Amino acid sequence: MNKSQELKNKLLGLRQFLPEVRGAVLSSMNGFVIAYEGLTDSESPKVGAMAVATFAVSKRVTEELGIGNVNEIVIRTERGFLLIYEVKDVGILAVETSGNANVGLVNIMVNQLINNIKQILNF
Amino acid sequence: MTLKQLQISIMEQMPEEWRFREEDSEIIRKHKDILLAYTDEILEEFFKTLLSYPSMKSIMDKMSEDEVKSVVERFRKFWIRLIEGPHDDSFWDWMTYVGLLHVKRRITNPMVLASWFYFRAKCMEKIKDKLSMEEAIDLIKALERASTTAAALTAEAYFQIYLQCVEQATGINRDLLEKLVDIAIKDVEDKIRR
Numbered sequence: 571m572n573k574s575q576e577l578k579n580k581l582l583g584l585r586q587f588l589p590e591v592r593g594a595v596l597s598s599m600n601g602f603v604i605a606y607e608g609l610t611d612s613e614s615p616k617v618g619a620m621a622v623a624t625f626a627v628s629k630r631v632t633e634e635l636g637i638g639n640v641n642e643i644v645i646r647t648e649r650g651f652l653l654i655y656e657v658k659d660v661g662i663l664a665v666e667t668s669g670n671a672n673v674g675l676v677n678i679m680v681n682q683l684i685n686n687i688k689q690i691l692n693f
Numbered sequence: 694m695t696l697k698q699l700q701i702s703i704m705e706q707m708p709e710e711w712r713f714r715e716e717d718s719e720i721i722r723k724h725k726d727i728l729l730a731y732t733d734e735i736l737e738e739f740f741k742t743l744l745s746y747p748s749m750k751s752i753m754d755k756m757s758e759d760e761v762k763s764v765v766e767r768f769r770k771f772w773i774r775l776i777e778g779p780h781d782d783s784f785w786d787w788m789t790y791v792g793l794l795h796v797k798r799r800i801t802n803p804m805v806l807a808s809w810f811y812f813r814a815k816c817m818e819k820i821k822d823k824l825s826m827e828e829a830i831d832l833i834k835a836l837e838r839a840s841t842t843a844a845a846l847t848a849e850a851y852f853q854i855y856l857q858c859v860e861q862a863t864g865i866n867r868d869l870l871e872k873l874v875d876i877a878i879k880d881v882e883d884k885i886r887r
Contacts (some may be wrong), residue, residue: 599866599868599869600866600868600869600872601868601869601872601873602872615876616876619869619872619873619876620873622869623863623865623869623873626863626864626865626866627863627864627865629864630862630863630864633864
């Protein structure tokens with residue numbers, strides 16, 4: 571199995587374990603999609619690049635405030651959550667969930683997923 | 694990127710045959726007396742037109758009296774330098790720096806390009822009866838190259854510095870910005886086609 575398929579399977583695993591997760595996309599820091607699951611072919615590059623931009627802006631503002639590194643970004647909307655995480659040396663992972671998701675549990679599972687992603691990509 | 698690096702990178706984007714050359718500098722300087730004799734008239738008409746145009750006037754209105762005086766003085770220096778030279782690196786650095794000032798003052802590229810038209814047209818008007826056809830054509834070509842090169846530096850510096858400010862303010866790097874533009878341009882194209 572190639573790395574791309576392995577990454578896709580890991581993202582699928584997250585969705586299977588947490589049905590509230592609707593989709594996820596992993597992008598490089600330049601906004602290029604590395605892997606995605608649950609999003610359409612046209613959604614994933616847009617969501618991926620915008621998530622990286624959102625992370626960049628958040629990092630910039632927290633640097634300005636001097637309040638340390640960004641761990642994750644939680645955007646709560648009327649119908650769900652968009653959670654954005656940094657995968658060090660790889661890029662940005664964006665996870666979309668329904669409104670009834672347990673964000674704490676998603677965080678725990680995503681942190682495990684991030685370790686898996688790094689292992690697959692040899693970081 | 695420093696202004697110097699920016700100037701070099703913009704120059705490199707223009708074919709050498711079409712940008713300003715040393716020969717152009719010699720031609721302009723050769724006829725400087727004809728053009729410099731009209732300095733007051735050319736600048737007076739320039740500012741009269743500029744101040745009669747609302748979008749340009751609104752920029753000048755935001756400046757203090759001292760700033761306006763300094764702008765008028767800078768234009769005089771610019772005109773004299775354009776005609777008299779030297780057309781060396783420091784002149785092109787200056788034209789690049791103008792791009793930065795324009796971002797600050799919100800002086801748009803259409804305003805810059807229109808202003809260059811005015812200076813070119815005035816030069817043509819003033820030389821047409823004073824030089825032979827051949828000499829006039831050579832001078833016009835030299836002035837065209839000077840204005841095209843200067844306008845390219847100012848306009849592209851404006852754009853690049855604007856992007857650099859966006860990068861710095863948002864933390865979004867240039868590659869990501871380009872990716873976002875690639876994504877957005879598809880939507881823009883779709884809207885235009887509709």
